[in-house]
Amino acid sequence: MTSVECDKFGVSKEGEEIKLFTISSENCAVGIINYGAIIAFLRVPDNTGKFDDVVTGFEDMQGYYDKSRFFGCVVGRFGNRIGKGKFTVDEVEYTLPINNGPNSLHGGLSGFDKKIWNATAVDNGVKLSLVSPDGDEGYPGELKLDVTYILEDSKLSIEYKAITNKATPINITNHSYFNLSGHKYWDENLSNHEISITADSYLPADGNCLVTG
Numbered sequence: 001m002t003s004v005e006c007d008k009f010g011v012s013k014e015g016e017e018i019k020l021f022t023i024s025s026e027n028c029a030v031g032i033i034n035y036g037a038i039i040a041f042l043r044v045p046d047n048t049g050k051f052d053d054v055v056t057g058f059e060d061m062q063g064y065y066d067k068s069r070f071f072g073c074v075v076g077r078f079g080n081r082i083g084k085g086k087f088t089v090d091e092v093e094y095t096l097p098i099n100n101g102p103n104s105l106h107g108g109l110s111g112f113d114k115k116i117w118n119a120t121a122v123d124n125g126v127k128l129s130l131v132s133p134d135g136d137e138g139y140p141g142e143l144k145l146d147v148t149y150i151l152e153d154s155k156l157s158i159e160y161k162a163i164t165n166k167a168t169p170i171n172i173t174n175h176s177y178f179n180l181s182g183h184k185y186w187d188e189n190l191s192n193h194e195i196s197i198t199a200d201s202y203l204p205a206d207g208n209c210l211v212t213g
Contacts, residue, residue: 001025004023004126007022009061010062018204019034025153030043031148035114035203039174040058041055042054042156044154053070056071056176070175073132074172076112077132078169080210081209083102084171089140094139095138096108097138101208112125128147128148140167140168143162143164146160180193
């Protein structure tokens with residue numbers, strides 16, 4: 001049985017209310033705010049049954065404004081870097097804002113991580129929606145994006161749906177930072193943690209984190 005509750009999380013710099021949706025099951029609880037479609041917390045039990053938060057987040061909006069390193073957000077239009085902030089689609093070259101050395105990172109200076117999303121509760125989760133206009137951060141085409149977080153028992157799923165009216169690069173992802181030991185061990189070295197990713201393939205990257213494949 002999964003429940004969804006909505007509370008006030010805070011207020012944006014522009015004066016808009018930011019909502020916190022808490023999705024809970026017997027084995028997990030996840031908090032989603034509609035600023036950046038952020039996973040604010042993910043509470044799961046350890047091997048003794050004690051619950052702790054295993055992702056990096058903040059308890060108020062000021063933390064995200066002051067210290068944000070894309071903690072828990074949805075990044076876009078393009079997660080990762082675009083070399084020299086330039087790409088070509090249909091023989092047209094587009095130039096993006098530079099915000100990471102010589103490159104454009106995670107959608108630019110004001111990517112999806114800094115947007116206030118429309119959010120509604122759905123069965124077992126929450127659906128967040130955003131419209132990115134044509135030319136937003138230099139990208140062509142209007143983009144309509146839905147991100148849905150669904151919690152079933154101890155399984156958290158993220159579903160992405162994007163529709164655009166022009167050819168445009170899209171690489172949407174969540175940018176959570178994990179510490180599987182919980183908050184009381186944030187100062188410890190995480191090099192002994194292991195994670196398995198079920199994937200048929202992956203993209204290799206160079207020293208600047210630009211994909212080569």
